[in-house]
Amino acid sequence: MKLTTRLHPNNVEPTLSSIISLSGVTKLYSGFRALDDVSLEIESGITGLLGPNGSGKSTLIKSLLGLVRNQQGTGTVLNLQWPNQVREIRDRVGYLPEDDCYIAGLTGIEAVAFMANLSGLPKTEGLRRAHEITDFCDIGEEKYRSVEAYSTGMRQKLKFAQALVHDPPFLILDEPTTGLDPDQREAMLRRIRTLARDHGKSILLSTHILPDVKAVCDQVVILARGKVRVFDSIKNLSKPAEPTLNVMVYGDKDAFLSELTEEGYTVTTKADGALKIIGISTDQVSSIWEIAASTGTSIRRLAPAQNSLEEIFFQAVSASEPR
Amino acid sequence: MPVHDLGYRNWGGKRNHHLIRPLFVARSGITLIWRRRMLKLLLLVAWLPIAIPAIGIFCFEQGLTDESYRRFIVQTLRGPMERPDLAMQMLEDPVSIRHEVWSALILGFFRVPQLYSMVLLIGLIAPLLISYDLRSKAYLQYFSRPLSTNEYIVGKSAVIWFFLGMITTLPGLVVYLLGVLLSPELSVVSTTWDIPLRILMASVALIIPTTALAISYSACTVENRYASFAWFATWIMGSVAYQILTNIPRMGRGRRNAIDVDTERWLLVSPYHTLGKVETWIFGLDTGESSVWPAVFILIAISVIGTLFVRSRLIARLSV
Numbered sequence: 001m002k003l004t005t006r007l008h009p010n011n012v013e014p015t016l017s018s019i020i021s022l023s024g025v026t027k028l029y030s031g032f033r034a035l036d037d038v039s040l041e042i043e044s045g046i047t048g049l050l051g052p053n054g055s056g057k058s059t060l061i062k063s064l065l066g067l068v069r070n071q072q073g074t075g076t077v078l079n080l081q082w083p084n085q086v087r088e089i090r091d092r093v094g095y096l097p098e099d100d101c102y103i104a105g106l107t108g109i110e111a112v113a114f115m116a117n118l119s120g121l122p123k124t125e126g127l128r129r130a131h132e133i134t135d136f137c138d139i140g141e142e143k144y145r146s147v148e149a150y151s152t153g154m155r156q157k158l159k160f161a162q163a164l165v166h167d168p169p170f171l172i173l174d175e176p177t178t179g180l181d182p183d184q185r186e187a188m189l190r191r192i193r194t195l196a197r198d199h200g201k202s203i204l205l206s207t208h209i210l211p212d213v214k215a216v217c218d219q220v221v222i223l224a225r226g227k228v229r230v231f232d233s234i235k236n237l238s239k240p241a242e243p244t245l246n247v248m249v250y251g252d253k254d255a256f257l258s259e260l261t262e263e264g265y266t267v268t269t270k271a272d273g274a275l276k277i278i279g280i281s282t283d284q285v286s287s288i289w290e291i292a293a294s295t296g297t298s299i300r301r302l303a304p305a306q307n308s309l310e311e312i313f314f315q316a317v318s319a320s321e322p323r
Numbered sequence: 324m325p326v327h328d329l330g331y332r333n334w335g336g337k338r339n340h341h342l343i344r345p346l347f348v349a350r351s352g353i354t355l356i357w358r359r360r361m362l363k364l365l366l367l368v369a370w371l372p373i374a375i376p377a378i379g380i381f382c383f384e385q386g387l388t389d390e391s392y393r394r395f396i397v398q399t400l401r402g403p404m405e406r407p408d409l410a411m412q413m414l415e416d417p418v419s420i421r422h423e424v425w426s427a428l429i430l431g432f433f434r435v436p437q438l439y440s441m442v443l444l445i446g447l448i449a450p451l452l453i454s455y456d457l458r459s460k461a462y463l464q465y466f467s468r469p470l471s472t473n474e475y476i477v478g479k480s481a482v483i484w485f486f487l488g489m490i491t492t493l494p495g496l497v498v499y500l501l502g503v504l505l506s507p508e509l510s511v512v513s514t515t516w517d518i519p520l521r522i523l524m525a526s527v528a529l530i531i532p533t534t535a536l537a538i539s540y541s542a543c544t545v546e547n548r549y550a551s552f553a554w555f556a557t558w559i560m561g562s563v564a565y566q567i568l569t570n571i572p573r574m575g576r577g578r579r580n581a582i583d584v585d586t587e588r589w590l591l592v593s594p595y596h597t598l599g600k601v602e603t604w605i606f607g608l609d610t611g612e613s614s615v616w617p618a619v620f621i622l623i624a625i626s627v628i629g630t631l632f633v634r635s636r637l638i639a640r641l642s643v
Contacts, residue, residue: 067463067466067467067641069641088469091469095467097460097463097467099460101461101462101463101464102461102464103456103461103464104355104455104459105355105358106351114351117347118348118465118468118470119469121334121336121338121339122336122339125336129334132329132332133331135329136331162464164331167333191331194331195331198331199331
């Protein structure tokens, strides 16, 4: 599905071409299909990569970077041929791995500067840039401590700094908020938003945490059992298949409900007690008010319903389960 | 929070060529190892034996004009250095054996103190290089950058090359320089000019295969102590096996026939003696009857197979 290109504030224009375009990517682990004919076309912006454990998210990310070898599949990443130009791709991608990986013995600032040097930044420039990025990532004076002594949250921030130090146009973040406290998590999401909105970076955000995706992502890919189950913008996904209203009433709810049913509306009751009226557009709202008046109930809240990301996720995952 | 929070700023400078990147891998490894006090001490101790060949060369040069020094050199050549032929020539025409004596002294320096230092030094540092990266999954950090497996191997090997150069090549060259400076006249250079080249060649013969062997052990396991154990076991067991294989026939034939035992037949079982054969040949002092080429072939095979093994281990990690 082709997504519309979003415009960013501050006149940073996204590229019109795809960041990732994959076709038929298949990865087998001893016969098990970790990725099964995955085809994607992701454009600039922040893309959430969702899926239950073992759905193939990390395998897809490692495939993009050539850290695992795929049996099938071709495509482009940042207009570079994948997998033939994987080294050039690594040059232009910042990767935050899910694994707790670090170079033992280095201090935080050395670890970031080292990654800068490996990405081609000259020695002094790499160190200067490492200081700048560790400040941006709020690592503070901890950067002078050995990474082995870092907490999980600090290591996440350090990995984020390492991913960012060479100023890549595309970031792949695998579970970036894992191990962060609520404040730090919010700060991390703010940084991600800043990078995408103000600096034109494209970001692939793999996570289990649905509120994180809702907070920052423009589009979402849901993987389950190695296949792409859902791929669309959050805006499109949030729209229900039929126009639907959520109504919260005060008074005789049963009378209001039976009157709606008599009028031919399909109504369900949600867990929080609100009524979900399916197949009603906003221009038919006046009839709802009239029914409420006739049944002596008052409407406390009335709003167009949206699919929640949780619903979308669970539907996609349950549809992939073998029966 | 820094005093001046600059926020995020884009970077658009010129990047280094990718061939330079292994140097950063090497520099990082050297920096990490340099922080270990034990290794600094070992490096210091490894330089102390430099005095032995330097004093030997000084005594030899003095012995050309001074009878007491000459007697000392003759006794040394007959005794510890086991070269009675040179001792005879020292009495007849000492200038003609200058090259051989200098080479023998420097070779002795390479063969005994520096080889032991090398075994100890590599045993302490090499397992830290790749097995640590495998255990801490740091290889994901390396290979998410535009770094090939070959560049990674070169970078890691360069750490060992650096430290081995520090305890073999550099002191060897310093010994030569000291020898020249302690000689009565600088004309000695005209007869010994090739010794620095031989030192470099002997260093290469020592450094390349031992590094390949050490990093292949390091790549075998995520437990660096196993890699250390395998490294020391290779040297100790090899030497023990060589001693047993060469001494048992001697004991069987009795002391009178000991000279008939072919000690070179079994030297390939011991890395120490294989290296010794090649280094002796490089310094032009090989008096053995057997060819040096099997030993050279073994060292080349260790270098190639060791490097290919490391490469395959890394690729296997990235090709799961």
